[in-house]
Amino acid sequence: MTFPPLREELRGLEPYGAPQLDVPVCLNTNENPYGPSAACADDIANSVREAALGLNRYPDREHEELRAGLASYLTADTGPDGHTITPAQVWAANGSNEVMLQLLQAFGGPGRTAISFAPTYSMYPEYARDTHTGWVAGRRADDFGLDLGAARDLVATERPSVVFLPSPNNPTGTALAPAVIGELCALVGDSGLVVVDEAYGEFRRGGTPSALELLPAHRNLVVTRTMSKAFAAAGLRLGYLAADPAICDAIRIVRLPYHLSAVTQATAVAALRHTDELLGQVATLRAERDATVAWLRDQGFEVADSDANFCLFGRFADRHAVWQGLLDRGVLIREVGPDGWLRVSIGTPAEMTAFRTALTQVTGDLR
Structure with missing residues (x-):
């Protein structure tokens, strides 16, 4: 055996990660380009200082204050009829990545299968791999929506323990209708979970409901x-879920002791006090996204309908050449998704102008 004695299925693999390059315009990781205000930063700093005075003690293992704040925030997004989400229905961890890993630790594992529908978030199969959970990816329809017939067949064949449904989807930006989510929940039944990943949920277009509305049913x-995107807190690394309290209790079995530090909890609670401010640019980013979609289509590109803070566009005979050409002009976007497509995050108006200018130059040079 070669050293180090790595698990066989991990040999030769590269760690996940988007390029981190020092360029003038970074539009590759779907961050919110508008950072917190000085007042918000001061509140966070004061809260962290208070937490620091007690760092000789372990943090609240159940992060009760944070769960209460998140429950209140989510309750406001449960639709026109509304229902109350309680702290017992909420769980948080170090990014939604850790939340999903914990879900597979509790509900996946050897002899169990997780599924999704490609193109989909590239980390899902890695969560499955790391928890020894089987992984099967079905295919989406040509418009990147979900083919319910094919989905029914896949569920019937694989009998999955976990179904991952990003909505809005990453990397396409498309959202799923509540009826589709509800049908898959009914198909899977009590033998598995349906996980709707709403990392970009706050960016969805008007009239597109959240899956939170379906929780009572x-x-x-x-x-x-997550707080990484709309909340302008990618550096915080705070993700969370809403579900039946029994699901949260099951996750408590597999979570590591004191998994959320006192500093993380203090920062997140303080950030929630500034929800209106931190989400204040969401409408601006939606409008910029819609304008970007319209402009790309006017230029003759195919663009997936987007309810997120990014656009997937194509198609290119050599997408890497386009990506490299943009990078050479100081604009970094993401080479991800189906072959022939590229994804651009929505930035400030100045950043999007730089993107449009660079793309026009690159595609002109390649013609």
């Missing part, structure tokens, strides 16, 4: 969110 439904 489906006890096997899990809705995950």
Whole structure:
């Protein structure tokens, strides 16, 4: 055996990660380009200082204050009829990545299978691999929506323990209709979970409901969110979910002790006090996204309908050449998704102008 004695299925693999390059315009990781205000930063700093005075003690293992704040925030997004999401229905971890890993630690594992529908978030199969959970990816329809017939067949064949449904989807930006989510919840039944990943949920277009509305009807439904995107807190690494309390209790079995530090909890609670401010640019980013979609289509590109803060566009005979050409002009986007497509995050108006200018130059040079 060669050293180090790595698990066989991990040999030769590269760690996940988007390029981190020092360029003038970074539009590759779907961050919010508008940072917190000085007042918000001061509140966070004061809260962290207070937490620091007690760092000789372990943090609240159940992060109760944070769960209460998140529950209140989510309750406001449960639709026109509304329902109350309680702290017992909420769980948080170090990014929605850790939330999903914990879900597979509790509900996946050897002899169990997780599924999704490609193109989909590239980390899902890695969560499955790391928890020894089987992984099967079905295919999406040509418009990147979900083919319900094919989905029914895949569920019937694989009998999955976990179904991952990003909505809005990454990397396409497309959202799923509640009826589709509800049908999959019914198909899976009590034998598995349906995890709707709403990392970009706050960016969805008007009239597009959240899967949070479906929680009272489906006890096997899990809705995950993050503070990394709309909340302008990618550096915080705070993800969370809403689900039946029994699901949260199950996760408590597999979580590591004191998994959320006192500093993380203090920062997140303080950030929630500034929700209106931190989400204040969401409408601006939606409008910029819609304008970017319209402009790309006017230029003759195919663009997936987007309810997120990014656009998937193509098609290119050599997408890497386009990506490299943009990078050479100081604009970094993401080479991800189906072959022939590229994804651009929505930035400030100045950043999007730089993107449009660079793309026009690159595609002109390649013609």
